[in-house]
Amino acid sequence: MLDNIPEHGHWSGRLVFILAVSGSAISLGNIWRFPYMAGEYGGGIFVITYLVFLLLIGLPIMMAEIMLGRMGGHSPIYSIRKVAETNGQHRYWQVIGWLGAIAGFLILSLHSVFASWSMGYIFRAASGAFEGVSVDGVKAVFGFFINDPEKQLAWHTLFMLGTYYVVSRGVNRGLEPAIKVLMPLLLLILLVLLGHAVVSDSFTEGVRFFLLPDLGRISYLEQMSHVILAAMGQAFFTLSLGAGAIMAYGAYLPKNIPIMSTTLTIVLLDTCVAIIAGMIIFPLLFSTGLHAVDVVNGLPGQYGPELIFQTLPLAFGQIPGGVFYAAVFFLLLVLVAWTSAIALLEPFTAYLVERFSFSRQRAAGMLATMAWLLGIATLLSFNEWSDFRLLGNVAIFADKTIYQLLDFLASNILLPLGGLMIAIFAGWVLDWHTTEDELAHGQGYSSYAIWRFCIRYITPLLLVIVFCYSLLKALGEIPGVP
Numbered sequence: 001m002l003d004n005i006p007e008h009g010h011w012s013g014r015l016v017f018i019l020a021v022s023g024s025a026i027s028l029g030n031i032w033r034f035p036y037m038a039g040e041y042g043g044g045i046f047v048i049t050y051l052v053f054l055l056l057i058g059l060p061i062m063m064a065e066i067m068l069g070r071m072g073g074h075s076p077i078y079s080i081r082k083v084a085e086t087n088g089q090h091r092y093w094q095v096i097g098w099l100g101a102i103a104g105f106l107i108l109s110l111h112s113v114f115a116s117w118s119m120g121y122i123f124r125a126a127s128g129a130f131e132g133v134s135v136d137g138v139k140a141v142f143g144f145f146i147n148d149p150e151k152q153l154a155w156h157t158l159f160m161l162g163t164y165y166v167v168s169r170g171v172n173r174g175l176e177p178a179i180k181v182l183m184p185l186l187l188l189i190l191l192v193l194l195g196h197a198v199v200s201d202s203f204t205e206g207v208r209f210f211l212l213p214d215l216g217r218i219s220y221l222e223q224m225s226h227v228i229l230a231a232m233g234q235a236f237f238t239l240s241l242g243a244g245a246i247m248a249y250g251a252y253l254p255k256n257i258p259i260m261s262t263t264l265t266i267v268l269l270d271t272c273v274a275i276i277a278g279m280i281i282f283p284l285l286f287s288t289g290l291h292a293v294d295v296v297n298g299l300p301g302q303y304g305p306e307l308i309f310q311t312l313p314l315a316f317g318q319i320p321g322g323v324f325y326a327a328v329f330f331l332l333l334v335l336v337a338w339t340s341a342i343a344l345l346e347p348f349t350a351y352l353v354e355r356f357s358f359s360r361q362r363a364a365g366m367l368a369t370m371a372w373l374l375g376i377a378t379l380l381s382f383n384e385w386s387d388f389r390l391l392g393n394v395a396i397f398a399d400k401t402i403y404q405l406l407d408f409l410a411s412n413i414l415l416p417l418g419g420l421m422i423a424i425f426a427g428w429v430l431d432w433h434t435t436e437d438e439l440a441h442g443q444g445y446s447s448y449a450i451w452r453f454c455i456r457y458i459t460p461l462l463l464v465i466v467f468c469y470s471l472l473k474a475l476g477e478i479p480g481v482p
């Protein structure tokens with residue numbers, strides 16, 4: 001039966017594959033989460049820890065996902081099933097694909113909401129709403145926007161339609177052309193913003209704060225464990241692992257393209273973007289006197305979405321040319337969210353096409369509509385439903401809004417669990433020869449051996465730690481760290 005399922009096409013080359021996977025990986029996590037974590041957790045100390053875990057967790061799993069995708073050649077669900085069956089294993093391993101597809105679907109609905117805020121903010125910024133604005137002013141603009149669900153709904157709908165449009169046209173007519181335009185544009189914007197930061201007076205000061213190790217900012221030794229755990233979580237999250245997205249993209253990778261070196265390039269690109277984002281954000285905050293320590297202390301909001309939607313507009317409002325730079329910055333956020341949303345919709349769409357022989361339009365349309373509906377619930381959890389607790393009587397979820405619940409389920413449970421199972425499947429279930437054939441291509445033997453060692457012993461162990469930590473934190477066993 002697995003032989004008759006439809007093919008979806010192939011990437012036309014290595015570069016477009018690198019851009020596509022980077023497009024999925026680079027998202028709000030790079031622009032916003034990484035810089036704030038570095039600011040919070042001692043600058044360079046966090047950055048170095050993060051880089052180590054990127055090599056121990058992120059890189060091996062990304063290689064495994066791409067490898068499994070290419071071996072299977074289909075949606076993550078069918079790919080895993082096919083690889084399992086050809087290797088004499090039970091087809092139930094396809095649960096890995098299901099976990100990812102469901103997590104991806106949840107993340108898509110969340111992504112759309114943050115993208116819709118950014119879309120609204122492009123126009124606010126461009127109209128000069130932040131010029132010379134005060135702390136109360138930015139708070140008021142944010143409050144006004146958040147409490148206007150209709151407007152957000154319009155942006156959310158537009159974003160989902162855009163995502164649907166690209167995915168419905170398939171790999172060669174939709175994903176590839178979109179990625180070829182969006183990724184260069186996104187990187188160009190990043191460079192324009194970086195250029196502006198480099199010539200500002202506060203560049204050195206901001207970058208020192210961001211990249212130099214500063215033990216003074218980690219007040220207790222016990223906090224070091226939080227730094228380590230935050231770095232581990234981010235090293236996994238930033239590469240979009242466990243959601244089937246990378247595996248789905250791997251399925252369209254031509255056989256002659258080497259996986260190990262290509263993955264390394266992608267990881268480097270993702271890291272560069274995160275570091276550039278910090279190099280843009282910190283000098284900006286320093287140049288306007290919004291010293292990052294104030295941000296740490298919660299001015300005007302804390303780290304959550306407030307950093308992006310309040311602190312940064314406040315800072316942009318105080319610099320010459322701020323109207324332009326702020327608008328372009330929010331455009332950047334929309335672009336990164338869009339390229340990730342495409343990757344989030346693709347795996348499940350591919351599955352529906354394979355399983356029910358649906359047309360791409362129909363499959364992507366159904367899923368986008370469902371994610372859109374779920375997104376409405378997320379959107380409302382910031383206003384009309386902000387007091388509503390879906391699982392109010394379940395202790396661990398008692399204080400979570402719908403948004404927090406979906407985010408927790410996807411990012412803290414489903415993704416790490418999916419990642420762990422991928423490591424076990426690729427490292428323990430598949431034998432040496434099978435994976436060596438696909439990964440090493442008869443060359444790169446020693447890098448292959450290192451990969452195999454990590455994916456068998458180190459990566460799973462670290463993922464178990466991340467997973468247990470998330471659970472204990474949710475249960476309140478670990479005091480509240482952001």
Ligand code: TRP
Pocket residue numbers: 024025026027028029030104107237238239240241243245340341343344
């Ligand atoms: N990597 C994304 C970021 O850094 C977030 C993300 C997690 C994601 N899992 C994903 C994006 C799966 C696309 C697909 O923000």
